Amino acid sequence: MKSLLATLALTTALTLPGVAMARPVTLTTTLNNYGGDGAYLALYVTDASGAYVGSLWMAGGKSKYYEHLDDWYRATGGDKGQINGITGGSVGAGRTLEITLDLADALFDAGYTLHVDAAVEDMRDSPNEVAVPLTSDGAGTPVAGRRYVASLRYDM
C-alpha cells in the first residue's frame, strides 16, 4: 500500500476556511486487459462548477506524454508543480493502483467530482475516463471507466 502524506490542502486551493479535518482515503483503480503498454493515469478533483481543484495522483513519469491526458492537461497547462511528490509509474494492463491519501473532510458531499484521465501509447486517449462524485455514501462502491479502467473505488 502506498501511503502518502501529501494532502490536497497542501497542494491546492483547498485551503478553504474551516478545513481542519482530514482523513485517510484509499483509492483503488483496477485496469482491464486492454492489450497495450502501461497506462498513464491522472487522478484529480473538480468542484461543483467543473473547475479544477487539485491533483491526487499522476501514474506515469514522463512529462512529455502528459498532453495525452487532455482534460487534466488543459486544466493545469501541464504544470508539473501540480503533481510534485505525487507521481508514480504507469499502470500495466490488468494491474491495480492503490493509493492512500489524507483528504479533507470538506471534499465530501460538497459537489466535488473525482476524475481519471487515461492514455496508452499508440491507443486511444481517454480523458474523462472516470468521473465520480465524492460522497460519503459512494465510498466503497466500484465504478467502471469508459475504456481502460475496470473499476475505481474510494474507501474511507
Place this chain on the structure above:
Amino acid sequence: MIRSLHRWPGLVALALVTLLALSGAALSVFPAVERIAAPQADQTLTVATLADRIHSVYPGVEQIRRSPSGRITAYWFDQGAPGAAVIDPASGEGVASADPNQTERWLTNLHRSLFLGDGGRLAMAAGAAAMLVLSLSGAVLVARRTGGWRRWFARLHGPLAGRLHVEIARIAVAGLVLSATTALWMTASTFDLLPDGGASPGFPAEVSGETGFAPDRMPTLQQTPVTELRELSFPYPGDTTDVFTLKTDRGTGYLDQGDGTLLAWADLTRWERVSETIYMLHTGQGAAVLGLLLGLMALGVPAMGATGVLIWLGGRRGRTRIRGNQPAGRAETIVLVGSEGGSTWGFAATLRAALARAGQSVHVGPMSGFAPKRYINARRIILLAATYGDGAAPATAKGFLDRLNAADRTPDIPVAVLGFGDRSFPAYCAFAKDVAAAAQAKGWPELLTPGTIDRQSPQDFARWGRALGDALGIDLELSHQPVLPAIDSLTLVSRRDYGAEVQAPTSILRFALPRVSMWQRLRGAGFARFRAGDLIGIVPEGSTLPRLYSLASGRRDGFIEIVVKKHPGGLCSGQLTALEPGDTVAAFLRRNAGFRPGRDRTPLILIGAGTGIGPLAGFVRGNTRGRPIHLFFGMRDPGSDFFYGEEFPGWQDEGRVTRLVTAVSRGARPHYVQDALRDEASQVAELLRDGARVMVCGGRDMAAGVAEALAEILPLAELTPAALKSEGRYVEDVY
C-alpha cells in the same frame, strides 16, 4: 588509442549492441508494412470532408488520428462501448483493427528498455552510445587502414575476418551513426533533458456556447489537407464549453463547436520539429524506405561483432607472454619493444631468455613506457622496433620519439637498436632508423651499430645475437622460433628439374592443396587463401627454423608450386630437391601483402632472375584478363635453366604475357637482366609513363643491378625511384 577505443566498447557492449541492432532491424519492417497496408488519402481530401465521412459512419467519434505512414484511425463510443478502427478515408468506413500489433509492441519494448523500465532505457542508451563510439572509432580505423578518407572504398588485403569486418563497416557505418545519434537524442527527450515539449495554445476562456456546427463547414478544416493531419478530437457531447482540437504538422489549435471559428493556435516549436524529424529518422515512421535501409545496415552489426571477436582472438593468439620479467629498477638489461602485430614480443622473449641464461637480469617492456630515470641498475638498453605502415611508430612505441626528443639529456647507459621490417616495403625498418638517428643526434652512447631483421628472419636474429654477445663479452645464442602458424603437411605431386648442366640444380615442385577446414576458410587462415607472391615456410627435418620460399601459384590454380635451387650443403633446399612424388613436407603459409600485382589494368613490368621467376610466372599464369605484362627473365643457359620454358609460348598465345625478354648470362657475351632492361630503355620508359608497376624478384645483387638500371631509365619518363616507390609502383621481393 583509437584501437582500444574500438576494441573495448566492442567487446564489452557486444551483446547489448547486437540485441539493439537485431531488434531495430526487425522493427524497421513495420513502418513499411504499415505504409503498404494502410489505405492512403487522396491528396486533395480535406480534414473537413474526412471528419464528416467518419462522423456519418460513427456518430460517436471522439478522435481521428493520422500516423506518419498515412494510416488513419478513428476512436468512438457506441452506446457506451469503446470502438476503434483503421479508416478508409475514401469512405470513412473502418477496414481493419486499430489494436496495436503485439509483436511490434514487444519488440519496441525490448529495443528501448529491455522490459526494464527506466533502468533498461538507460542501459539501451549506453548501448547506443557504445555503438556511436564504435562507429566513429571504426571509421577512423578504416580510413587509417585504406590510407585516407578519400580511399574509403579502396580494396582490402588480409585475412577474411578483417576484410569482412571492414567491408560491412564502411557501408553500414553511416546508418549506425545515424541510428545511434538519434537514439541518444530520443532518450534525452524521453528523460526531459531537451526543451522539446509540446507548446499548446491556451485553452479558450470564451466559446460561443453553441453546439452542432458540422465539421465539414469549418473553414480551418476545409483548408487543412488530410496529408497534414495528425489528430482531430471532437468535443464531449453535451458539453457546451468544449471545443474541437486540431493537431497538424504545423501546430495545434482549438475550433469552436458552435460556429467553427479558430479560437486559438500555436505553431510547433523549433525543438519540437527537430525532435520529430529525429523520431522519423530513427523509427522510419514517415520514412519507410530509409527505415528499411537503416534496418539492413543494422544487420551488419552481428556480423561485425563476430568478425571483430575473431580479429581480437587472432591478435591475442599472436601475442607472447614474457616469463620471469624483472622490474625496471632492478634489471641490468632493459629491452624495450615497439610492436604492432605482436611478433616482435616473441623476439624479445627469446632475447630475454638467452640473456637470463647468461646470468643477466632483464626487464622487457613497451617502448611507449620509456622511463630512463627508473633504470637505476641498468647497464644497457636494447630497443626492438618494428615499423607501422609508411614509417610510423608501431602501437607499443607511440610517443617514444617525442619523449626522447623532449629529454634534455639521454641516459648514459649505452643503447642498441634493432629494427624489424619487410624489405619488400619502401619504408623498411624506417621507424627503427628514425630512433637510431634520434639517439645518435642526442649523443646517446651506442652499444652496437643498428641492425635490421627482414621478415622475422631467425637467421638475421641469430646473427645479430652473436654481435650483441661479442659486445657484452658473453656467448649469446639466439635461437628464435617464431610462433609458427598452423603447420600443414604438403604432398608432392610432381617435379620438374632444370639447371644440372650449369651447376645450378633447380626444381619446380608442385604440391597438392591440403585439406582446409571450414573454420580456416572462414578466417582465410592457412592455405585457405593464398596468391602467387605469398610465402611458404618449410620446416626441414632436423631443424626448427623455417625457410621461406615465394609461391608461384595461387589458390585458384589448385596446387602449390615453388621453385627451389639446391644450395651446396643447404639443409632445407637439399631435402626439398630430394623429394619424390608422394613425399610430404611440413609447411605453413605467410602472406606477403607488399608483393602483389594489384587488380587494376595498368601494365606490369616483371623483372626476375633464377628462382626469382617463381612468383612472376605465377602472376603471368593468373593473368586471365589480358593485363599487359612485360617480363624480363635472366637465366644462365636457355637450354638448361629456362624455368617455365614449356609454358611461356602458350601463355603468350593466350595473352597472359605481352612480351618475354630473356637475358642469358653464360656464353660469349654475358647478358644480365639489367642489361636487357637497358636495351629496352625507351619502351620501359614509355610503359612507366603510362603508369606501369615494377615488380622485382630475385637475389640481392640482381635487385641492386636492376635498381641501378631503372634509375638510369626513369628520367626518360620524368620519374625518380623515390617517386615510383612512394606510389607503390616499385616493389621488390629480394632474398
